[in-house]
Ligand SMILES: Nc1ncnc2c1ncn2[C@@H]1O[C@H](COP(=O)(O)OP(=O)(O)OP(=O)(O)O)[C@@H](O)[C@H]1O
């Protein structure tokens with residue numbers, strides 16, 4: 167329909183520790199206005215290792231976010247990460263787009279560690295290789311059963327799941343609308359509760375993607391062990407609350423050593439990327455996810471990599487009324503909302 171604005175989706179990031187819901191309204195000048203930004207905590211049993219173990223808890227949390235925030239939008243966008251997602255850049259003999267469409271299923275088979283019939287396959291031509299021997303294709307495969315679990319939650323909450331994205335791509339979208347396309351080689355590192363999503367942008371293009379099973383849970387568990395505390399207490403302590411006689415100050419050593427472990431994981435991934443590409447260094451690191459706010463983590467990463475480290479603010483370029491959203495609350499939760507913002511910039515059918 168000519169001239170009709172495309173319909174924005176509500177970005178619904180179903181994470182293992184919390185659901186983040188963001189809705190944006192496009193303005194005539196190309197900017198976005200914040201309509202909804204909200205978080206509902208999930209109990210740790212609801213989603214384990216990316217698998218929805220107790221869907222009623224998750225449906226209840228999504229439904230609560232919808233009703234408490236008066237969300238009218240029927241079209242929801244979600245995203246996945248972790249073991250059930252495979253993203254790979256592959257080289258194939260150069261062929262036409264039609265030929266590729268016909269053979270991709272078969273070509274992809276050798277790159278996907280799952281039965282090809284069990285995944286939803288998507289691809290994009292990165293370089294058509296015209297006049298050369300090979301073409302370059304980005305393959306994205308997501309396990310069907312995982313997609314079914316996540317879309318079913320949205321359906322049970324009474325909304326339509328119109329798209330399922332991948333966390334690393336959503337973070338990249340959130341970064342670009344707020345900071346523009348980077349000129350330096352930039353690693354985007356989204357540190358959640360159970361997974362850290364890492365991607366690298368080089369010369370303005372996304373060139374590498376990897377999920378690592380490490381996140382905020384590791385801090386909570388280390389504090390639990392150190393002080394023999396129940397999980398909830400360790401979590402509160404980590405967030406800076408006082409628990410009985412205990413304070414965060416007391417466990418800074420433990421927190422820093424987990425940050426060193428996380429930095430080592432990031433280092434392994436970055437080294438793998440550098441060894442398999444013609445890029446020789448990452449110049450900038452941008453942290454997001456709830457655990458990006460871990461005390462001193464940015465300093466630990468800066469120390470290890472000797473690069474600029476900053477924390478992504480996905481609301482940097484987004485307009486909002488201070489009477490609708492408390493700037494303090496937004497600031498505190500901004501890093502955790504990166505994926506949801508990256509989903510909310512998408513439109514139905516894009
Ligand atoms: N101020 C803070 N300091 C330290 N950790 C924090 C802080 N705020 C949140 N976190 C941690 O961030 C994590 C939640 O981040 P996020 O919402 O990005 O994860 P998620 O999407 O639920 O998890 P995943 O994507 O791994 O399934 C939790 O481990 C939480 O304890």
Ligand SMILES: [Mg+2]
Nearest residue numbers: 181182358505
């Ligand atoms: Mg997450």
